[in-house]
Amino acid sequence: MAQRRFRPSPLPEWRRSVSIAVLLGVAATALLLRFFGASAVIAASVAGLFGVCGIGLMVFWSRKAGVMTHCVTYCPIGVLATAFGRVSPFRISIAPSCTDCGACTLACRYDALGKADVLRRQPGASCTLCGDCVGRCKGSSIEYRFAGLKPDAARGLFITLVVSLHAAFLGVARLSEPCSAGCDREDNKRCGATNFR
Ligand code: SF4
């Protein structure tokens, strides 16, 4: 987690290219591991190494910059989530009543509310809809938006949906745990299990 600092440092422009390169690299590595029939130990070791690098990034860059660098630059899920966020019906928008005070910039840990973003009245592509900025604006100029709803209702709906989806997917993950009867792949095929080991 990024350490709270007074002013988060803007990240370099090239971090967008790096995040896409990391995403492609992770996908290619997974395919290669599958193609060459890598053992579970090798696959887990590669995944562990990737995770350790991410922790290093948190400690040596994110904490220093006061920005979730590991989310917006390194984590492939973060890159995908913000990309799909562009088609989300939810938005964070900045109203014309904004006074450019910059208070919301200090709240954003995802490099999405730099000066340029505030001036064009729209958070950057790395916005995660976390809502940290919303409470910082004394004039309520930055808010959640959803067609047909008032900002507070949109925020309530967004939070309800996020909590519900997390609960639902945790439940699905639990249901899809592999059985522990010691079946081999052929046994699993016969009983219809899909999560072969
Ligand atoms: S805190 Fe509110 S008024 Fe200040 S820059 Fe952000 S949106 Fe504008």
Ligand code: SF4
């Ligand atoms: S909701 Fe606000 S604080 Fe959170 S990432 Fe988006 S712009 Fe930044």
